[in-house]
Amino acid sequence: MSVTLDTLAAGARATVTGYAAGDPPGRLLEMGLVPGTTVEVVRLAPLGDPMDLRVRGFHLSVRKQEAAHVIVTPA
Secondary structure (H helix, E strand, C coil), X not given: CCEEHHHCCCCCXXXXXXXXXXXXXXXXXXXXXXXXXXXXXXXXXXXXXXXXXXXXCEEEEECHHHHCCEEEEEC
């Protein structure tokens, strides 16, 4: 079952499988969100935006608007 990254709750883990509309935003690729990468949602900001993610051993802050482009498969 595939969902978008912005729908995951804090503590959830998933694997990046692709991008919405088939065109990945270059910024997300540069930050390490490439297909096959495991992502963990560490926490959400008080109003839910941005998301604090753990990717490849480092923390990454991503806006939900950008996370909506990333298709993941929950672990």
